[in-house]
Amino acid sequence: xxxxxxALCTGxxxxxxxxxxxxxxTITLSGSTSVTPLASKLAKAYVKTKRGKVGxxxxxxxxxxxxxxxxxxxxxxxxxxxxxxxxxxxxxxFSRIARDGVCIATNxxxxxxxxSQDTVQAIFSGRIRNWSDVPGAGKSGAxxxxxxxxxxxxxxxxxxxxMGQNLRVSSSASQRPSNGRVQxxxxxxxNAIGYVDFAFTxxxxxxxxxxxxxxxxxxxxxxxxxxxxxxxxxxxAPTGAAAAWIKWIKSAKARRIIAQNWVPIK
Amino acid sequence: MEVRGxxxxxxxPLVDRIALWACWAAGMLLLAAxxxxxxxxxxxxxxxxRPEQIFSSPQADLDQxxxxxxxxxxxxxxxxxxLGTLLAAPLGVAIAVWLVEYGRPFGLxxxxxxxxxxxxxxxxxxxxxxxxxxxxxGAFKILSFQAEGGSVxxxxxxxxxxxxxxxxxxxxxxxTREALQAIPRHxxxxxxxxxxxxxxxxxxxxxxxxxxxxxTGTALGMGRIAGDTAVVVILLGATQQxxxxxxxxxxxxxxxxTGSTLTSxxxxxxxxxxxxxxxxxxxxxFVLLGIVVFLNFAVDTIxxxxxxxxxxx
Amino acid sequence: MTTEVARGEARFSGLARxxxxxxxxxxxxxxxxxxxxxxxxxxxxxxxxxxxxxxxSFSHNGLSWFGSxxxxxxxxxxxxxxxxxPDHYVYKLRAWPLLYGTFITTAGAVILGTVISVLxxxxxxxxxxxxxxxxxxxxxxxxxAVPSVIYGLIGILVIVPFVGNHLISSGRKESVINVVQLTGxxxxxxxxxxxxxxxxxxxxxxxxxxRSVPRGWTEGAAALGANRWRIMxxxxxxxxxxxxxxxxxxxxxxxxxxxIMLSMVSGSVGFAPNPVDGITFFFEPTRxxxxxxxxxxxxxxxxxxxQTLYAFAALLLLSAMAxxxxxxxxxxxxxxxxxxx
Numbered sequence: 001x002x003x004x005x006x007a008l009c010t011g012x013x014x015x016x017x018x019x020x021x022x023x024x025x026t027i028t029l030s031g032s033t034s035v036t037p038l039a040s041k042l043a044k045a046y047v048k049t050k051r052g053k054v055g056x057x058x059x060x061x062x063x064x065x066x067x068x069x070x071x072x073x074x075x076x077x078x079x080x081x082x083x084x085x086x087x088x089x090x091x092x093x094f095s096r097i098a099r100d101g102v103c104i105a106t107n108x109x110x111x112x113x114x115x116s117q118d119t120v121q122a123i124f125s126g127r128i129r130n131w132s133d134v135p136g137a138g139k140s141g142a143x144x145x146x147x148x149x150x151x152x153x154x155x156x157x158x159x160x161x162x163m164g165q166n167l168r169v170s171s172s173a174s175q176r177p178s179n180g181r182v183q184x185x186x187x188x189x190x191n192a193i194g195y196v197d198f199a200f201t202x203x204x205x206x207x208x209x210x211x212x213x214x215x216x217x218x219x220x221x222x223x224x225x226x227x228x229x230x231x232x233x234x235x236x237a238p239t240g241a242a243a244a245w246i247k248w249i250k251s252a253k254a255r256r257i258i259a260q261n262w263v264p265i266k
Numbered sequence: 267m268e269v270r271g272x273x274x275x276x277x278x279p280l281v282d283r284i285a286l287w288a289c290w291a292a293g294m295l296l297l298a299a300x301x302x303x304x305x306x307x308x309x310x311x312x313x314x315x316r317p318e319q320i321f322s323s324p325q326a327d328l329d330q331x332x333x334x335x336x337x338x339x340x341x342x343x344x345x346x347x348x349l350g351t352l353l354a355a356p357l358g359v360a361i362a363v364w365l366v367e368y369g370r371p372f373g374l375x376x377x378x379x380x381x382x383x384x385x386x387x388x389x390x391x392x393x394x395x396x397x398x399x400x401x402x403x404g405a406f407k408i409l410s411f412q413a414e415g416g417s418v419x420x421x422x423x424x425x426x427x428x429x430x431x432x433x434x435x436x437x438x439x440x441x442t443r444e445a446l447q448a449i450p451r452h453x454x455x456x457x458x459x460x461x462x463x464x465x466x467x468x469x470x471x472x473x474x475x476x477x478x479x480x481x482t483g484t485a486l487g488m489g490r491i492a493g494d495t496a497v498v499v500i501l502l503g504a505t506q507q508x509x510x511x512x513x514x515x516x517x518x519x520x521x522x523x524t525g526s527t528l529t530s531x532x533x534x535x536x537x538x539x540x541x542x543x544x545x546x547x548x549x550x551x552f553v554l555l556g557i558v559v560f561l562n563f564a565v566d567t568i569x570x571x572x573x574x575x576x577x578x579x
Numbered sequence: 580m581t582t583e584v585a586r587g588e589a590r591f592s593g594l595a596r597x598x599x600x601x602x603x604x605x606x607x608x609x610x611x612x613x614x615x616x617x618x619x620x621x622x623x624x625x626x627x628x629x630x631x632x633x634x635x636s637f638s639h640n641g642l643s644w645f646g647s648x649x650x651x652x653x654x655x656x657x658x659x660x661x662x663x664x665p666d667h668y669v670y671k672l673r674a675w676p677l678l679y680g681t682f683i684t685t686a687g688a689v690i691l692g693t694v695i696s697v698l699x700x701x702x703x704x705x706x707x708x709x710x711x712x713x714x715x716x717x718x719x720x721x722x723x724a725v726p727s728v729i730y731g732l733i734g735i736l737v738i739v740p741f742v743g744n745h746l747i748s749s750g751r752k753e754s755v756i757n758v759v760q761l762t763g764x765x766x767x768x769x770x771x772x773x774x775x776x777x778x779x780x781x782x783x784x785x786x787x788x789x790r791s792v793p794r795g796w797t798e799g800a801a802a803l804g805a806n807r808w809r810i811m812x813x814x815x816x817x818x819x820x821x822x823x824x825x826x827x828x829x830x831x832x833x834x835x836x837x838x839i840m841l842s843m844v845s846g847s848v849g850f851a852p853n854p855v856d857g858i859t860f861f862f863e864p865t866r867x868x869x870x871x872x873x874x875x876x877x878x879x880x881x882x883x884x885x886q887t888l889y890a891f892a893a894l895l896l897l898s899a900m901a902x903x904x905x906x907x908x909x910x911x912x913x914x915x916x917x918x919x920x
Contacts, residue, residue, distance in 0.1 A: 275808075
C-alpha cells in the first residue's frame with residue numbers, strides 16, 4: 001500500500017514540474033540604474049492593467065550591460081540612459097521613453113551654490129584638488145571625487161554633457177556601480193562631490209549648473225543643461241508582450257506616471 | 267587530574283610571564299570581539315527592529331518610511347535553507363556511510379574524502395558563478411524559466427538551492443562520519459551475528475544511533491546556508507519580493523521564481539548596496555544573527571538531551 | 580491474505596519487491612559508491628566549466644596576465660567597452676595589483692590569526708579558569724558562525740567611518756591624492772576583520788589537537804620541573820605543529836574565498852598599496868580577487884569582461900583546491916600519533 005502511495009505522489013510531482021501551457025509571459029530587463037526606478041513604476045502599473053498576464057524581472061548593472069545583454073538575447077529589453085553609440089552591436093532598436101536630468105551633487109554640509117562648466121571640468125579632471133581653491137565652497141580639504149564605473153550610461157551622459165570631448169575624468173576618482181552607491185558615498189563623506197541621476201539626490205546638496213538649479217521644473221522647461229534621454233532597447237523591432245508594453249508607455253496614463261518625477265516625451 | 271608544573275607564575279622567568287600575559291591577552295581579545303559583536307548587534311537590533319517589519323513585504327521606494335519590512339527576505343531564507351538541506355542531507359549521509367562502512371577501493375575513498383574537503387574549501391563566490399554557467403544552459407530551463415526572447419534566466423530558488431546544498435554537504439558528511447566512527451565495532455558485529463545484511467544494519471541500527479551527529483552536522487550546514495550571501499546575490503535574481511513564475515503550479519511557481527534572503531537584504535541596504543537604509547540593515551542583521559545562533563547552538567543542546575546510547579558503559 | 584491483496588501485490592512485483600526486500604551488500608555498496616562519486620564529478624565539472632570560460636583571457640595575455648603595467652581598473656573598463664565584434668575583443672589585463680592585494684590581505688590575516696589562535700588555544704587548554712573555559716568554547720563557535728555579511732556590516736558602518744574620519748588626517752589624504760583617494764575603507768580594516776573571521780577555525784583545530792597530546796609526554800615534562808608555559812610551548816605545541824600548519828592552510832583557503840565582507844570594507848579600488856608610503860600603506864584601499872568578482876558580477880554576461888572574471892575565479896578555484904588538499908594532507912600525520920583532528 002505504501003509503495004502505491006509513493007508511486008502516485010512521485011507521478012504527480014513529475015507531471016507538475018514541466019511548465020503547463022504558459023499563460024503568462026515574463027519580460028526581463030537589465031541595464032541602467034537610472035532608468036530602473038522609472039521602469040519599475042511603469043512595470044508595476046502595467047501588471048495591474050493586464051491582470052497578471054505579464055510578469056517582469058528587472059536586473060541592473062549599467063546601460064552598457066543592458067545594451068550588451070539584449071544584443072546577445074539574454075534579456076527581453078535593455079534599459080539605457082545614454083544615447084546609441086556607433087560601437088553598439090548592430091541590429092538594436094532604441095525606443096525613447098522619457099527624459100531626465102543629471103545633477104552635480106555635494107555633501108549636505110558643503111553648500112556650494114553654483115558651478116560653471118569650467119569649474120566642473122577642473123574639479124573632475126583633477127586640475128583643482130582642494131576645496132579651498134573652489135570659490136564658494138563651504139569646506140576646505142582634499143576633494144574626493146565619486147564617479148560611476150564604465151558600464152554606466154549616466155557616466156556617458158556626464159562625460160558628453162559636462163566634460164566635453166577632450167577632457168577625461170581623473171583616474172584616481174572613486175568608482176561606484178550605481179546611482180544609489182554614489183548617493184551613499186557623497187552623503188557619508190563631507191569632502192565628496194559627484195554626479196547622480198535626478199531621482200537620487202535626497203540627502204545631498206545639488207549644485208546649480210551655469211546658474212540654473214537642477215530641478216524637475218527646469219528640466220521640463222529645457223533650461224537646465226544636463227538633460228539626457230531614457231531608452232528601452234530591443235533586438236530589432238519589439239515584438240509580443242514587450243511591444244505591447246512599449247506601446248502602453250506612450251499612452252496618457254503612463255505619461256502621467258512618468259511626469260511625477262521625470263520628463264515625459266512630447 | 268590535571269598536570270600542574272610550578273604552580274604560581276611568580277617564580278617563572280620574565281620571558282615565560284610575558285608569554286602567559288600574551289596568552290591571556292589573546293583569549294580576552296576573542297572574548298571581547300564576540301561580546302562586542304553580540305552586544306552591538308543587540309543594541310542596534312533593539313533600536314531598529316519593529317515587529318511590523320517581520321510581517322510586511324519590502325517595497326521598492328526611494329522613501330525609506332514606505333519601503334516596508336523584510337517578510338519576503340525572511341521567507342526566502344527559510345525556503346533556501348530547507349531546499350539546500352533537503353538536497354544535502356541524504357547525499358551527505360550516503361557519502362559518509364560509504365566512507366566509513368565500505369571505503370573500497372581505497373583509492374576512490376581517498377579521492378572522495380579529499381573531494382569533500384575541496385568542496386568545503388571552495389569559495390562560495392566560485393560555486394555561485396559556476397552555478398550561473400551551468401544553469402543558464404537551455405537544458406536546465408526546468409529549474410528556472412525562459413523569458414520572452416528565449417533566454418534561460420538561470421536564476422531561481424531551485425538553482426540557488428542546488429548550489430547551497432554543496433555548501434552544506436561537507437558539514438553533514440563530517441557530522442555523520444564522526445557519529446558513525448564513534449559507534450563501537452561490537453554493535454555492528456552483534457547485528458551481523460543476528461543475520462542482518464550490511465545495508466539493513468546501516469539502515470536499522472547504525473543510522474538511528476548516529477542521529478545526534480547527523481542532526482548536528484545538518485544544523486551546522488543549515489547555519490552556513492542561512493549565512494551565505496555570495497550565492498544569493500548571484501543566483502537568486504535580485505527581486506526584493508518573492509516573485510513566482512506562473513507557468514507551473516505551486517510549489518514550483520515559487521521555487522522557479524526569484525526573490526531575496528535576509529543576507530542579500532542586509533547587503534543591499536548597507537552602504538555597499540543600493541538601499542541606503544542602515545536601520546533596516548541592522549534590523550534584518552539582528553534577526554539573521556538570531557537565526558544563525560539558534561541553528562548553531564540550540565539544536566546542539568536539544569540533541570544532547572537525548573542521553574547516552576544503550577551501549578556505553 | 581485475501582485474493583485481492585495478493586493480486587495487488589503481484590501488480591507491483593518488480594520495483595516494489597526490489598525496494599522492500601533487504602538489498603544484497605554488493606548493490607548497496609555500488610549505489611553508495613556511485614553517489615559518493617558524484618562529488619568528484621561535480622568538482623571535475625566545476626574545474627572544466629570555469630577553466631574553459633576563463634581560457635581566452637589567459638591565452639590572449641600569456642604570462643604577463645600576472646604581471647603589472649597600468650591601471651587595472653582602466654584595463655577592466657577597456658575590456659568592458661570592447662567593440663561588439665568578437666574578432667576585436669580587448670583582453671589586455673595586467674592583474675598584478677589585484678593579486679598583490681589578495682596576497683597581502685590574506686597573508687596579513689593568516690599571520691596575525693595564527694599567532695592569536697595559537698596563543699588563544701594555549702589559553703583555552705591550559706590557563707583559562709574553569710568558568711572562562713566553559714564560556715570560551717561557545718564563544719569560538721559563535722565567532723565561527725557569524726555570517727560574513729554581518730562582519731561586513733559592522734565594518735562598513737562602524738569601523739570604516741571611524742578610520743576615515745578619525746585616523747586618516749587630511750594631510751595624509753593630500754599626500755596621495757594624485758594616485759588614490761583615502762576613505763576609511765582600507766587594507767588595515769580588511770586585515771583586522773578577516774583575522775577575526777578566520778581565527779575561530781584555527782582555534783578549534785589547534786585546541787583539539789593540544790588536548791589530544793598524550794598525557795605521558797606532558798607529565799614527563801612536568802616531572803622534569805618545567806613550568807606550565809614551558810610544558811605547553813616545548814612539548815605540546817611542538818607536537819601539534821602539523822595541526823597548526825593544517826589550521827593555517829585551511830584558514831588561508833577561507834581568507835582567499837571571502838568575497839562579501841572584503842567587498843564591503845576593503846575599498847573597491849584595484850590598487851596595490853605601496854609599502855614605500857610608510858604608515859599610509861595601511862590606509863590605502865585595495866580589492867582582493869574575490870571581492871573584484873562580486874563587485875563586477877553584473878558584467879558576467881558581457882563577453883570578454885565575463886571571461887576575465889572567470890579567469891579570476893579560475894585562479895581562486897585552483898588556489899583553494901591546492902590549499903584544501905594541502906590541509907587535508909597535513910592532517911594525515913596526526914592520525915599516526917592518535918592526535919585526533
